[in-house]
Amino acid sequence: MNSAILRIRGLDAARYGIENLEIPLGQLICFRGGAGSGAQALAHDVLLGESRRRFLRALSPQDRERFGGLGHPVEMEDASGLPPAQSLPGNLLHGRVVDVLHLRSDLARILQTLVQTTCRHCGGECQHLDDDRAVEVVQTHEAITDRCLVIAPLELSEPPTATVYDELVRAGFPRVLIADEVQRIDSDDAKGRRSTLDQLTIHIVIDRLVPATATPARLGEAIRNARAMAHGRVFLKIENNEQDVRWLNRQFSCRACGLSAQQLVWGHWLDEDEASASNQIAGSTLAGRALADLKTSQIGDFDAWLSNLLEDPLPIHCSTSDHTSLIVRARSLLAPAIELGLGKLPLWRQWSHLAFGERLLLSVAAAISQRLSGLLHVVVPPLSGLPAATLSVVMDGLGRLVTQGGTVVFVDADSAVAARAQVVVDLQKVESQEQQPSAKVQRVERDGMLVIRPRSPVADSTPLDPDLRLDLPLGCLICVDGSSGSGKSALLRQLTLGLTGSADCRSDFAIDATGIRRCLHMSDEVLRASQGTLMQLLTLGRDLARLFAATSSAQEHQLRSESFELERPGGRCARCEGVGEIVHRLEYVEDLVVICPDCEGRRFREEVFVATVRGASIGDLMEMTVDEAARFLHREQRPQAILRAAQVDGLASYQLGTPVHRLDRLLILRALLAAHAGRADHRDLFLVERAGAGEDQAGARQVHESLRRLVARGATVVATRAMAVTPDNADWLVSMGPGTGAAGGRIVVSKQVSGPA
Numbered sequence: 001m002n003s004a005i006l007r008i009r010g011l012d013a014a015r016y017g018i019e020n021l022e023i024p025l026g027q028l029i030c031f032r033g034g035a036g037s038g039a040q041a042l043a044h045d046v047l048l049g050e051s052r053r054r055f056l057r058a059l060s061p062q063d064r065e066r067f068g069g070l071g072h073p074v075e076m077e078d079a080s081g082l083p084p085a086q087s088l089p090g091n092l093l094h095g096r097v098v099d100v101l102h103l104r105s106d107l108a109r110i111l112q113t114l115v116q117t118t119c120r121h122c123g124g125e126c127q128h129l130d131d132d133r134a135v136e137v138v139q140t141h142e143a144i145t146d147r148c149l150v151i152a153p154l155e156l157s158e159p160p161t162a163t164v165y166d167e168l169v170r171a172g173f174p175r176v177l178i179a180d181e182v183q184r185i186d187s188d189d190a191k192g193r194r195s196t197l198d199q200l201t202i203h204i205v206i207d208r209l210v211p212a213t214a215t216p217a218r219l220g221e222a223i224r225n226a227r228a229m230a231h232g233r234v235f236l237k238i239e240n241n242e243q244d245v246r247w248l249n250r251q252f253s254c255r256a257c258g259l260s261a262q263q264l265v266w267g268h269w270l271d272e273d274e275a276s277a278s279n280q281i282a283g284s285t286l287a288g289r290a291l292a293d294l295k296t297s298q299i300g301d302f303d304a305w306l307s308n309l310l311e312d313p314l315p316i317h318c319s320t321s322d323h324t325s326l327i328v329r330a331r332s333l334l335a336p337a338i339e340l341g342l343g344k345l346p347l348w349r350q351w352s353h354l355a356f357g358e359r360l361l362l363s364v365a366a367a368i369s370q371r372l373s374g375l376l377h378v379v380v381p382p383l384s385g386l387p388a389a390t391l392s393v394v395m396d397g398l399g400r401l402v403t404q405g406g407t408v409v410f411v412d413a414d415s416a417v418a419a420r421a422q423v424v425v426d427l428q429k430v431e432s433q434e435q436q437p438s439a440k441v442q443r444v445e446r447d448g449m450l451v452i453r454p455r456s457p458v459a460d461s462t463p464l465d466p467d468l469r470l471d472l473p474l475g476c477l478i479c480v481d482g483s484s485g486s487g488k489s490a491l492l493r494q495l496t497l498g499l500t501g502s503a504d505c506r507s508d509f510a511i512d513a514t515g516i517r518r519c520l521h522m523s524d525e526v527l528r529a530s531q532g533t534l535m536q537l538l539t540l541g542r543d544l545a546r547l548f549a550a551t552s553s554a555q556e557h558q559l560r561s562e563s564f565e566l567e568r569p570g571g572r573c574a575r576c577e578g579v580g581e582i583v584h585r586l587e588y589v590e591d592l593v594v595i596c597p598d599c600e601g602r603r604f605r606e607e608v609f610v611a612t613v614r615g616a617s618i619g620d621l622m623e624m625t626v627d628e629a630a631r632f633l634h635r636e637q638r639p640q641a642i643l644r645a646a647q648v649d650g651l652a653s654y655q656l657g658t659p660v661h662r663l664d665r666l667l668i669l670r671a672l673l674a675a676h677a678g679r680a681d682h683r684d685l686f687l688v689e690r691a692g693a694g695e696d697q698a699g700a701r702q703v704h705e706s707l708r709r710l711v712a713r714g715a716t717v718v719a720t721r722a723m724a725v726t727p728d729n730a731d732w733l734v735s736m737g738p739g740t741g742a743a744g745g746r747i748v749v750s751k752q753v754s755g756p757a
């Protein structure tokens with residue numbers, strides 16, 4: 001039981017929803033709160049951010065830059081008891097399931113050890129034997145009971161001189177083997193000397209013994225001596241049998257003829273993307289299974305194969321303990337994934353093709369198998385959008401991390417989800433504007449379809465059925481339903497690739513959407529929005545710049561439109577480039593962020609402020625909240641539409657100049673949806689993953705209304721099922737399944753939702 005406590009004092013309550021945070025470690029903890037409550041910011045910026053900064057501070061400045069720099073420090077008085085924190089799901093950009101489970105190098109070693117290579121010259125078995133292993137093989141496995149000579153095959157660059165012979169004799173090796181006869185070399189006219197005068201290879205007798213009964217120390221010394229003399233090469237000449245020679249080279253080589261061989265580097269084969277493979281692999285089997293199939297196997301199958309390997313007879317060169325521990329370790333990495341229901345997940349599937357639920361479960365499984373106690377696991381994406389069955393498994397997995405001595409923090413607004421935590425930290429919504437549900441939106445009916453067809457040849461890289469066909473109506477709200485892993489996210493991803501992808505990164509399907517000009521995957525848009533201000537998120541910059549440029553004061557001072565924009569040089573402060581802050585990257589201590597001394601945080605050069613609209617400069621405008629700006633700009637049509645939308649979307653009390661990094665992801669999504677309220681039309685397709693997940697009920701309703709607003713302008717919205725978009729409140733339902741993983745990826749239902757009469 002962990003009785004330590006994490007304490008953080010002096011936080012900005014307006015931003016993080018709490019001033020002093022105190023949580024017991026070793027528990028399952030929920031930060032309860034929706035958009036703007038600070039719950040996400042507290043988990044992401046404070047817990048993950050501070051832990052990351054502590055880790056990075058221990059690195060050199062160059063390494064820090066490589067990891068993306070220290071980031072914005074959190075203002076706080078002090079923090080104690082903060083353990084190293086890890087984000088779940090992890091944020092892997094490349095890589096596959098096998099990498100998340102840290103299995104790749106173990107698998108390479110298993111193959112390296114077990115797969116038998118045969119000699120190209122004589123067909124003998126090729127092996128690599130270290131000193132101890134060589135002793136074990138001839139003494140125990142092969143148990144040679146005949147008397148043997150231990151021979152060092154000494155290679156010379158020129159025929160031996162008297163000095164060479166003398167040195168060998170002085171070292172205690174006065175005999176050589178010539179044509180199966182032992183000859184002495186300890187005098188000038190010895191037969192051994194005379195017969196080897198023109199030879200470049202001399203077979204020196206190191207010892208004469210019976211391997212099965214010799215002491216391991218004596219046998220080992222003979223092998224080591226021979227190897228030292230002959231560059232790692234040594235063989236046993238069995239007496240009474242002219243043909244029988246056993247090579248025991250340190251290098252990978254043939255046991256029968258001693259020729260060195262190329263060992264296939266399995267790590268490279270595993271790293272290759274294509275299951276192309278050389279002939280060597282094509283024919284190889286291990287435990288009854290073709291190796292070429294390994295790359296298509298699922299987690300559960302793969303584990304069964306490993307278990308068969310344990311029962312298979314061992315190749316002679318493997319020591320039982322090494323082999324067993326390798327396989328047992330690999331199985332222990334797989335076990336949590338299987339227990340969390342991921343047995344059907346293909347081991348070589350790309351991380352980027354996994355559904356959110358799969359990513360989360362896989363990351364949890366990997367964290368369980370790493371057995372690192374004392375970590376803080378932080379789940380920032382809300383869990384409430386997950387199907388009930390998946391949610392239960394996720395909670396079980398998180399519970400196991402706690403049992404192993406870890407601490408888990410997750411963020412959600414949903415009380416049912418929060419109820420599964422041992423400790424709930426309630427975060428206050430900074431702003432809670434009672435929302436009026438918007439008037440019944442008249443849907444704009446129009447022609448046009450979004451058509452998805454298989455492309456030939458079919459690529460097999462997505463979890464979707466390669467033969468998937470789907471026709472969707474445009475200009476409506478479409479809900480994609482199905483259990484976690486059934487292919488919902490993958491479908492959205494394919495739409496993005498199909499409509500925006502480049503030639504080398506295109507969809508696996510032919511996607512035709514005549515009339516669609518712009519396709520926006522909102523998760524990508526949220527991630528992209530990391531800099532600038534709320535004003536820029538709301539895309540108000542250009543409109544406001546024009547407004548100011550049109551004033552007489554601006555014209556008088558020759559200020560043009562770009563003088564009022566933050567995106568480009570002109571009117572913005574040259575020192576901070578319109579950011580308002582300056583970050584000093586210091587060598588050994590925390591980065592220092594100071595308000596820009598030139599503009600005092602106002603982002604523009606002083607002379608820009610002479611231009612005023614109804615008494616307010618652009619600087620004044622950026623200090624206005626969304627509410628104030630909406631009133632102030634009531635005559636400007638487009639800004640008005642956007643600001644109204646932002647007001648309704650819960651951003652009313654945020655200043656236009658609020659830096660984006662101070663908004664949580666839910667608020668950023670709301671701001672982006674509000675921005676599109678001012679310009680979306682029938683040419684736009686919006687893809688929204690897990691719409692409204694993490695919001696409370698009112699918040700989810702709000703997100704639904706924001707999406708409806710886009711549809712009312714003629715746009716098409718495709719959203720995966722979550723709190724804001726369900727089969728009941730959408731216009732069209734696509735149901736994916738029937739199962740998950742390989743049993744999913746197909747369209748089960750695609751139909752119009754029959755609304756209430």
Ligand SMILES: [Zn+2]
Pocket residue numbers: 119120121122123124254255256257258259
């Ligand atoms: Zn050979």
Ligand SMILES: [Zn+2]
Pocket residue numbers: 573574575576577578579580581596597598599600601602603604
């Ligand atoms: Zn400045």
